[in-house]
Amino acid sequence: MRPFAIIFRRELKYLFRSLTAWVTLSVFLFLAGYFFHNIFKRYNYLSYQMARSGDFGMPLNLTDDVMRPLLGDLSLILLILLPLLTMRLLAEERKQGTFELLLTYPIGDLPAVAGKYAAALATWGIMLAGTVACPVLLAVYADPEPGPIVTGYLGLFLMGGTFIAIGTFFSSLTDNQLVAGVSAFGAGLFFLVIGWTVPFAGPTAAKVISQFSLLYHLESFTKGVIVLQDVTYYLLMSAFFLFLTLKSLESARWRN
Amino acid sequence: MRRMTGIFGPLGLALILVGSVTYGILHGSGFLSVLPLLLGFAFSVAALFFRDRTAGGRRQRRLEMHAWMSIALFLGLLVFLQTIATRHDRRFDTTANRRFSLAPQTRAILAGLEKDVAVNLFFKDTSPVRRVLEDLVREYAAASTRLTWRFVDPDRDPVAARRYGVGDVETIVVESGERDAHITETSEEALTNAILKVVRPGRKTVCFTTGHGEKSIDDEAPDGYSELGLALAGEGYDARELLLATADGVPDSCEMLVIAGPSVDLFPREEALVDGYLDGGGKVLMLLEPMTSIPRLCLIAYRHGIEVRDDMVIDRFGKLLAGNYLTPVVNTYGDHAITRPIRELSFFPQARSVLPADPAPEGVEAIVLCKTAQGAYSESDLDSLMAGQTRFDPEHDAAGPVAIAAVASRDVPPGDAAGAPLRRRMRLVVFGDADFAMNANVKTSAHRDLILNTIGWLAEQEDLISIRPRDPLLQPVVLSDREGRVVFWIPVVAVPLAVAGMAAFVSIRRRRSA
Numbered sequence: 094m095r096p097f098a099i100i101f102r103r104e105l106k107y108l109f110r111s112l113t114a115w116v117t118l119s120v121f122l123f124l125a126g127y128f129f130h131n132i133f134k135r136y137n138y139l140s141y142q143m144a145r146s147g148d149f150g151m152p153l154n155l156t157d158d159v160m161r162p163l164l165g166d167l168s169l170i171l172l173i174l175l176p177l178l179t180m181r182l183l184a185e186e187r188k189q190g191t192f193e194l195l196l197t198y199p200i201g202d203l204p205a206v207a208g209k210y211a212a213a214l215a216t217w218g219i220m221l222a223g224t225v226a227c228p229v230l231l232a233v234y235a236d237p238e239p240g241p242i243v244t245g246y247l248g249l250f251l252m253g254g255t256f257i258a259i260g261t262f263f264s265s266l267t268d269n270q271l272v273a274g275v276s277a278f279g280a281g282l283f284f285l286v287i288g289w290t291v292p293f294a295g296p297t298a299a300k301v302i303s304q305f306s307l308l309y310h311l312e313s314f315t316k317g318v319i320v321l322q323d324v325t326y327y328l329l330m331s332a333f334f335l336f337l338t339l340k341s342l343e344s345a346r347w348r349n
Numbered sequence: 350m351r352r353m354t355g356i357f358g359p360l361g362l363a364l365i366l367v368g369s370v371t372y373g374i375l376h377g378s379g380f381l382s383v384l385p386l387l388l389g390f391a392f393s394v395a396a397l398f399f400r401d402r403t404a405g406g407r408r409q410r411r412l413e414m415h416a417w418m419s420i421a422l423f424l425g426l427l428v429f430l431q432t433i434a435t436r437h438d439r440r441f442d443t444t445a446n447r448r449f450s451l452a453p454q455t456r457a458i459l460a461g462l463e464k465d466v467a468v469n470l471f472f473k474d475t476s477p478v479r480r481v482l483e484d485l486v487r488e489y490a491a492a493s494t495r496l497t498w499r500f501v502d503p504d505r506d507p508v509a510a511r512r513y514g515v516g517d518v519e520t521i522v523v524e525s526g527e528r529d530a531h532i533t534e535t536s537e538e539a540l541t542n543a544i545l546k547v548v549r550p551g552r553k554t555v556c557f558t559t560g561h562g563e564k565s566i567d568d569e570a571p572d573g574y575s576e577l578g579l580a581l582a583g584e585g586y587d588a589r590e591l592l593l594a595t596a597d598g599v600p601d602s603c604e605m606l607v608i609a610g611p612s613v614d615l616f617p618r619e620e621a622l623v624d625g626y627l628d629g630g631g632k633v634l635m636l637l638e639p640m641t642s643i644p645r646l647c648l649i650a651y652r653h654g655i656e657v658r659d660d661m662v663i664d665r666f667g668k669l670l671a672g673n674y675l676t677p678v679v680n681t682y683g684d685h686a687i688t689r690p691i692r693e694l695s696f697f698p699q700a701r702s703v704l705p706a707d708p709a710p711e712g713v714e715a716i717v718l719c720k721t722a723q724g725a726y727s728e729s730d731l732d733s734l735m736a737g738q739t740r741f742d743p744e745h746d747a748a749g750p751v752a753i754a755a756v757a758s759r760d761v762p763p764g765d766a767a768g769a770p771l772r773r774r775m776r777l778v779v780f781g782d783a784d785f786a787m788n789a790n791v792k793t794s795a796h797r798d799l800i801l802n803t804i805g806w807l808a809e810q811e812d813l814i815s816i817r818p819r820d821p822l823l824q825p826v827v828l829s830d831r832e833g834r835v836v837f838w839i840p841v842v843a844v845p846l847a848v849a850g851m852a853a854f855v856s857i858r859r860r861r862s863a
Contacts (some may be wrong), residue, residue: 109861115852119845126840133836140825152481154824156444223848226840234836235826240443299499301370313440316484318449320491321439323432329427336423340416347412 098198100208105215108178114216117174122223128166129227132159155237159316163227164245168311171217171253172281178216179260180274182209183338187268194291202342206335210261217253221246248314251327252307256281258334265341281307284330357396358414362421364389369428373802386425393421446822451488455541459493464548468498468540469517469522474505478519482535489540496544512770514764518690523547528585533690542809553808555581556591556603562612564636564783566590571789574609577800579792584801586808593619598626605669605776605807610783612641620645627653630761630773632807636783639701640731654713655779656706656756661699662751663739664725671696674739679719679753687756687778687802688718693795697753700782702727704752715757718778719799725749754780756806778803 108114136159143153231237260277267273288306291299303309307330310323368386396418438599442450451459468486472479479500486498503510503517513522521540523530525547532539557566557574559837566578566588581588591603594616599606606626615623625648627633635650636642639661639812647657664677671678679695682688697719705715727747728739741748761773784790 110855112852112856115848115855119566119848119852122848123841123845126842126844129840130837134833137826137828141829143825144827152822154822155479155826205610223844224554224840226844230839232834234828234832235824237824238445240445244443270437270466300497312487316449317442317444319441319443321437322434325431325434329431333424337420340420344413344416347409 096204097208097211100200100205101211101215104209104212106183108212113178113181114219117155117177118216118220118223121170121174121220123161124170125167125224125227129159129163129224129230130176132166133231155231155235156241156317159231160228160237160242160245162314164249164311165308167224167249168252168285168308171220171241171256172278173248174220175213175217175256176211176245176260176274176277176281179257179264179277180270181264182213182261183264184268184270184273185341188270202339206261206265206338206342210257210335213257213261214254216259218250220309221253221280238317241315243318244313244319245315247319248311248323248327251314251324251331252311255284255307255327255330255334258331258338259284262334262338262341265338265345350701354620357392358418359392359423361389361392361396361755362417364392365421365425365428369424369432386428393418393425393493412641420653432856439741440491440788442727443824444766448822449484449488451492452537452541455489456492456539458541458545459489462493462495462544464495464525464550466493466496466523466525466544466548468496468544469509469513469524470498470500471503471510471513471520472503473519476519478535482521485535485537485540488567501743502634516692518692520790520810521689530622531690545736552585552587553604554589554602555607555804555808556589557607557609558593558611559590560594561608561615562610564609564787569788572784572787574787576788576791577786580797580801581804593622596622598622605634605804607634607636607804608646609636610638610788611643611646612638614643615645615649615837617645620649624649624652625721627775627777628761632776633778634803634807635779635784637701637703637781638783639699639781649704650703650779651775652710653777654706654709654715654759655755655777656704657779657781658702658704658729658747659731660701660727660729660746661731661734662697662702662721662725662753663728663741664721664749664751666722666724667696670694671698675699677721677725677751677753680722681720681750683716683718683720683756685716685718685756685806687806688799690802691795691798695785695795695799696790697780697782698784698790700753700780702747702751702753703755703779703781705755705757709757710759713757713759715755717752718754718756719780720750720752723749723786725751727751753782754778776807776809778807 096318139153139158160346228237228242256277259280260273263276263280264270264273266276284305284307286306286308288303288309291303291306291309294302304326310326313320313323363387366389368383368389382660396414424657440450442448468488468489470479470482483500490496490498501509503515510516513520515522515531518533521532521535521543523540523543523546525544528547530543530546557563559565564574565570566574566581567590569575578588584764586604591600591606597620602723606623608623623631623633635646635657637646637650637657639659646791647659650657661675662677663674665674666678666680667676668674670676674696676696677700679697682691704717706713709715714823726741726749728734728741729745730739733739755778756779757775759775761775785793785796791797791800
């Protein structure tokens with residue numbers, strides 16, 4: 094546990110002593126706030142229109158019409174911002190020549206990777222926690238359902254965990270942070286948008302494709318339903334990429 | 350041997366991937382779908398085993414292969430775990446009104462599906478109900494691997510819309526094998542019942558009475574009903590004729606009785622048969638022409654909630670649209686499952702007025718199904734009309750809009766016999782015209798939909814389920830100007846600015862310490 098804690102603290106300290114985490118966090122919160130404002134204003138406008146016309150034929154509720162679009166937008170922002178956090182995790186160690194040092198430390202690959210991953214995950218958790226102002230404002234002016242808000246955040250957190258695992262893996266492959274970042278972005282984007290082809294695919298292909306889609310598995314969380322297979326999907330995807338990272342470190346050791 | 354064992358690893362990885370698709374995602378059942386996974390594991394293990402022994406001094410190559418094999422095995426393990434999670438569909442609905450939890454009846458029906466069911470949702474991409482419907486149908490698909498669904502935008506795929514006979518109205522077509530059901534309601538109850546209809550074995554029989562000059566489903570003449578017979582066959586019904594005079598009663602095999610345009614009345618014995626059939630929860634469709642003497646049929650209809658008048662509907666719009674005053678044009682439909690999807694006008698060449706009986710018999714719910722515009726009236730002086738004269742007489746004639754079709758239904762107490770249905774509902778539909786459904790007219794305007802929807806509604810079975818619709822959870826929020834400003838300043842400015850301030854603080858501190 095101790096090597097893990099050392100690495101975890103070291104990474105977190107590094108992130109927040111440098112500007113990386115702060116700038117990423119403020120940009121993320123600004124974009125999240127901007128999207129929330131627009132979505133809530135639109136909701137306000139629709140409510141006004143409905144109240145005027147007296148037509149309540151369509152359900153208009155805060156979960157489906159504010160939180161779900163907001164969480165969907167946040168998933169796109171995190172796709173762009175998380176590679177900025179993860180691209181340096183191992184690539185920088187390679188670049189600065191501390192990678193070999195890391196490999197020779199008697200701490201083991203697993204605590205090293207887990208510590209770095211957990212630090213990025215904690216940063217992502219802090220970023221997400223910063224957006225809590227949005228549901229709090231909803232609760233001040235309306236009566237949103239608490240369940241879907243909690244599940245939505247849980248889903249987004251798990252999805253971010255998968256992105257970070259993907260980013261950690263690509264960061265372990267190269268000493269060029271930009272290459273690591275762009276590769277993580279590309280891979281994340283692929284898993285995110287693969288679901289867009291579902292409407293045009295046949296029933297069998299649609300089933301296969303949607304199972305690999307990160308967005309498809311987020312859907313249930315954002316509407317307030319926790320589905321076991323969606324939780325396991327994110328956890329197992331993260332585990333797979335972290336395992337690949339370990340294998341990458343292992344291969345680096347015997348290659349050198 | 351070494352060359353051979355060299356392919357074990359990649360082969361194992363490939364087989365695990367194939368197995369994850371066939372077994373894990375497509376939910377294949379049986380040994381064949383698991384076989385690739387098992388073989389994949391076996392090859393991966395074999396590759397590890399042989400590599401360790403044959404690689405000898407080529408340490409790096411051995412380690413490389415070892416890494417690949419362990420990745421394959423780890424992937425296999427993850428696929429196995431995900432498969433277990435997928436197959437054990439555990440879900441926890443946290444919404445306040447449990448709107449994403451299917452009713453137990455729906456879950457039971459979906460779990461028992463033995464045939465594949467495809468749900469085709471014909472909705473435009475911009476339709477406001479699309480998202481709600483997608484949420485619903487996703488829950489269905491999650492509950493059964495036999496159910497697939499897809500949205501079709503009729504504007505983008507008009508060929509599919511035409512193939513399924515879907516017009517402008519947003520429609521869900523549920524199909525299984527050769528059977529399909531069209532629904533326009535988007536509730537769970539409607540969707541589940543549509544699934545029940547298409548998967549239920551057996552075809553329903555529509556019995557057309559004969560012996561009173563009725564229209565025949567074998568008659569291919571312009572005034573025959575052969576087109577309707579074909580349409581019914583296409584919808585999955587068996588249509589046959591029934592000679593009431595020689596029957597002991599309406600056979601159990603008849604899902605409903607259709608009395609289509611009789612030129613003479615029933616015999617007293619037949620009257621009693623039809624009357625008793627309706628009393629017992631039977632389903633009857635009467636298509637009654639004007640200028641025919643059919644008092645017994647009119648009396649049966651009246652006893653069960655529908656008044657059939659001995660008159661003729663005159664409509665000046667008929668002259669404009671159909672060429673004569675004796676073809677009333679229906680432009681208003683009742684709010685009923687039969688007519689809800691219909692948007693087009695209908696024409697009824699020579700029709701009598703038909704309306705709910707007043708007062709309605711006990712327990713009967715009756716409504717007007719079709720009525721004309723304001724400009725029509727019902728002429729009760731048929732002798733003058735035969736002489737070529739007609740004039741609206743406020744004392745004897747009814748002013749428009751004139752009702753031309755009505756529907757009545759009533760719950761019937763359950764029978765004592767063993768195996769009797771728990772709930773039966775008498776259903777009666779009467780049209781004051783039979784010509785609108787004859788070969789020459791049935792393809793005109795909405796006539797085909799009107800007659801098939803009527804038969805479809807009559808054929809609804811009592812074991813179709815009933816699900817209480819969930820509260821839609823409406824939460825309109827109208828903010829004041831001040832509140833609107835708060836919604837802007839706090840999340841867009843204050844919170845990010847506070848964090849940016851921290852960034853500036855960190856930056857300054859770093860510079861000072863440098």
